[in-house]
Amino acid sequence: MSKVNLLDLTRDGMVSFFKEIDEKPFRAPQVFKWLHQFVADEFDQMTNISKSLKEKLKEVCVIQGPEIITEQLSKDGTIKWALKTEDGQAIETVFIPDGERGTLCISSQVGCLLDCSFCSTAQQGFNRNLSTAEIVGQVWLAARRIGALRTTGKRRISNVVFMGMGEPLLNFDAVVDSCNILLDDFGYGLSKRRVTISTSGVVPGLDKLIEKADVALALSLHAANNELRNELVPVNKKYPIEVLLPSVKRYLDDSSASKKVTIEYVMLRGVNDTPSHAREMARLLKELPCKINLIPFNPFPKNKYKTSHTSDISKFADILVKKGFVVVTRRTRGDDIDAACGQLVGEVNDRTRREERKKKKEERIAIKNLN
Numbered sequence: 084m085s086k087v088n089l090l091d092l093t094r095d096g097m098v099s100f101f102k103e104i105d106e107k108p109f110r111a112p113q114v115f116k117w118l119h120q121f122v123a124d125e126f127d128q129m130t131n132i133s134k135s136l137k138e139k140l141k142e143v144c145v146i147q148g149p150e151i152i153t154e155q156l157s158k159d160g161t162i163k164w165a166l167k168t169e170d171g172q173a174i175e176t177v178f179i180p181d182g183e184r185g186t187l188c189i190s191s192q193v194g195c196l197l198d199c200s201f202c203s204t205a206q207q208g209f210n211r212n213l214s215t216a217e218i219v220g221q222v223w224l225a226a227r228r229i230g231a232l233r234t235t236g237k238r239r240i241s242n243v244v245f246m247g248m249g250e251p252l253l254n255f256d257a258v259v260d261s262c263n264i265l266l267d268d269f270g271y272g273l274s275k276r277r278v279t280i281s282t283s284g285v286v287p288g289l290d291k292l293i294e295k296a297d298v299a300l301a302l303s304l305h306a307a308n309n310e311l312r313n314e315l316v317p318v319n320k321k322y323p324i325e326v327l328l329p330s331v332k333r334y335l336d337d338s339s340a341s342k343k344v345t346i347e348y349v350m351l352r353g354v355n356d357t358p359s360h361a362r363e364m365a366r367l368l369k370e371l372p373c374k375i376n377l378i379p380f381n382p383f384p385k386n387k388y389k390t391s392h393t394s395d396i397s398k399f400a401d402i403l404v405k406k407g408f409v410v411v412t413r414r415t416r417g418d419d420i421d422a423a424c425g426q427l428v429g430e431v432n433d434r435t436r437r438e439e440r441k442k443k444k445e446e447r448i449a450i451k452n453l454n
Contacts, residue, residue: 086145089118090216090223093260094267104143110136112269118146119219119270122227148220149174154228166224168193168217172210174248176221178229178240185229186242189221191258192249197283198317201305201349203383204248212254218261221247222271240271244279246301250318251280252288255295262296275299275340281347286322286330293337300334301345301376302327306355307364315355328371335372343372349380350391350399357395361402374409 092100097111113131117123124146126137149166152173156162162178177188194209195202222243230239243265245251251258258280264270265278281301282289289300306312312319319327331344346368350356368375377400380390391399400410 086143088147088214088216089114089140089144090146090148090220091214093215093263094269096260104139106136106139114140115267115269119223119264119267120272122223124227147216148224149217151224151228162229164221164225164228166221168213174213174217174221176225176247178225180239184241185239186244187222187225187240188244188246189218190247190249191218191245191251191254191261195249196253197250199283199303199305200315200317201351201380201386201388203386206383206385212257213249215257215260215264218257219264222265226271241273242277242279243271243273244281244301246279246281250283250285252282252285252292255288255291259292259295262298266296266298278340279345283316283318284322284327285318286326289330289334293334297338297340299345300331300338300341301347302331303347304364305347305349307360307367311355315351324367328367332371343374346373346375347378348375349378350396351380352389352391352395354388356391356399358398358402361399365403365406365408368408369406374411375403377410377412379413 087100089097092115094112094115097115098108101108101111110132114129117129117132121128123129126132126140126144126146129137132140147169149168152165152167154162154164160180164176164178166174166176168174172193174190174193176190179186179188191213192209193211193213194207195205196209197205199205222240226240245258262278262280265273266275275297276299279299279301280292280296281303283303303316304312305315306319307324309319309323309325312324322330335341335344348355348364364375377396379396380388382388382390396412400412403410
């Protein structure tokens with residue numbers, strides 16, 4: 084029988100597991116705190132646990148997060164880790180320090196099932212969902228590298244955002260369990276407003292999220308009409324804007340953590356960055372409680388897009404501000420180590436054969452043009 088990875092378990096799950104192995108349930112929260120507050124990686128480190136329990140846990144459990152392949156430090160202080168999972172897949176995690184605030188950007192999938200045309204991760208294809216241990220393990224590992232609250236006396240990781248590789252709502256159960264571990268007072272003790280799930284618009288997942296985890300919400304919009312959004316964010320063909328925005332509004336109505344959704348909007352030169360696009364966006368979002376995050380496009384190899392001119396981003400922002408919106412233009416962080424938004428790639432053994440299908444499509448178009 085394979086050993087249970089304790090990083091896979093919520094606190095309730097750990098209590099149930101301790102009952103299964105005939106141990107007193109009150110021991111479970113003690114072990115849970117050692118894992119996530121002291122980021123222990125060995126049972127012998129747990130000083131308030133009996134020797135007999137430690138020996139039993141060694142027999143039936145492991146504490147196993149992803150393994151660091153590389154660690155890169157940007158000139159602006161951003162850290163990017165390439166991490167290897169047990170089956171040899173590679174994912175990426177990024178830590179972004181900003182004064183007293185430290186944001187950890189974590190991945191939820193190996194690759195991404197969606198095919199957003201401006202995102203480097205999406206172009207790599209998809210292999211599988213990450214387990215709870217592989218998701219929480221990114222936080223656990225980062226805390227071990229840069230300092231956990233109980234070992235340093237200060238919280239280096241103040242915010243966790245599901246904005247790395249993958250679409251979080253397509254890995255619903257593991258992401259929800261991970262959120263609840265992050266929020267747990269015996270876990271990482273983060274406030275609801277400091278854990279953010281970013282979605283491209285998977286409506287069924289969004290509609291049931293509030294029942295399972297009340298966290299902050301970000302929406303990758305990138306276009307204010309269906310025609311353009313279908314091109315940039317193909318999941319829009321299944322869940323178009325007129326279906327998506329009411330779902331976002333329902334979430335906000337029921338959430339205590341997220342009274343405003345953060346609208347993420349990557350600025351693509353000549354594609355979605357004109358004054359008419361800004362006015363269209365203002366009309367679309369006028370009834371939605373939101374703040375808008377404009378993101379300069381971060382180039383990657385073999386893409387067809389260019390970064391919007393700074394002057395065009397400023398004009399775009401000014402139009403929205405005059406319409407009464409709160410607008411922030413995101414400062415690019417970690418671009419010198421390919422850790423900026425949309426640049427995370429990992430190493431994906433693509434089960435979707437995305438690149439192969441694209442090449443065949445290009446060949447069909449070329450043949451058609453010849454005829």
